[in-house]
Amino acid sequence: MGSTFPATPAMNSELAQLLRSRGLHATAQRLAVLRALEACPHGTVDELTQLVRDDLGTVSKQAVYDALALFCEQGLARRVQPAGSVVRFDPRATDVHHHVVCRTCGALADVEAELDTAAALAVATRLGFSVDEPELVLWGTCATCQAHPPSDSRRSASLRAPSSRSNSPDSQHHE
Numbered sequence: 790m791g792s793t794f795p796a797t798p799a800m801n802s803e804l805a806q807l808l809r810s811r812g813l814h815a816t817a818q819r820l821a822v823l824r825a826l827e828a829c830p831h832g833t834v835d836e837l838t839q840l841v842r843d844d845l846g847t848v849s850k851q852a853v854y855d856a857l858a859l860f861c862e863q864g865l866a867r868r869v870q871p872a873g874s875v876v877r878f879d880p881r882a883t884d885v886h887h888h889v890v891c892r893t894c895g896a897l898a899d900v901e902a903e904l905d906t907a908a909a910l911a912v913a914t915r916l917g918f919s920v921d922e923p924e925l926v927l928w929g930t931c932a933t934c935q936a937h938p939p940s941d942s943r944r945s946a947s948l949r950a951p952s953s954r955s956n957s958p959d960s961q962h963h964e
């Protein structure tokens with residue numbers, strides 16, 4: 790990825806305040822992970838670790854994962870993991886929003902649309918489900934994959950085994 794992102798003092802103090810508001814110490818590492826999340830919403834652990842390394846130098850993926858897990862606990866981020874996809878972290882932890890996912894490469898984006906999910910919720914409730922994430926996932930093919938369709942073998946492989954991509958499989962298994 791190799792992108793650097795400017796960390797202005799004002800931005801840092803805002804993020805530090807956010808951490809302290811959750812009773813967390815504002816360590817340099819946690820601040821860097823928060824900045825990475827803002828720079829790369831829906832980042833995988835690998836992507837976010839790379840950003841933090843660009844920023845801070847050496848840092849272990851486990852340390853980044855631990856910070857992300859803590860943020861999820863504290864409502865500063867949440868896990869997004871559509872079926873068959875690698876886990877991604879979303880800085881929009883509390884506002885319900887929907888996602889669109891590329892079946893081919895796993896790219897994921899927010900769907901900024903006012904969707905009335907009340908009807909779907911009512912049906913789920915009638916079916917006896919207790920829903921804690923009333924969000925919808927739209928599936929399809931991203932612009933990049935439409936422009937450069939992979940061979941058929943890779944297409945099916947990527948869905949069945951996300952680990953075959955650069956996102957290493959162990960990014961999902963730290964719990």
Ligand SMILES: [Zn+2]
Pocket residue numbers: 891892893894895896930931932933934935
């Ligand atoms: Zn794609």
Ligand SMILES: [Zn+2]
Pocket residue numbers: 831879881886887888898899
């Ligand atoms: Zn999102």
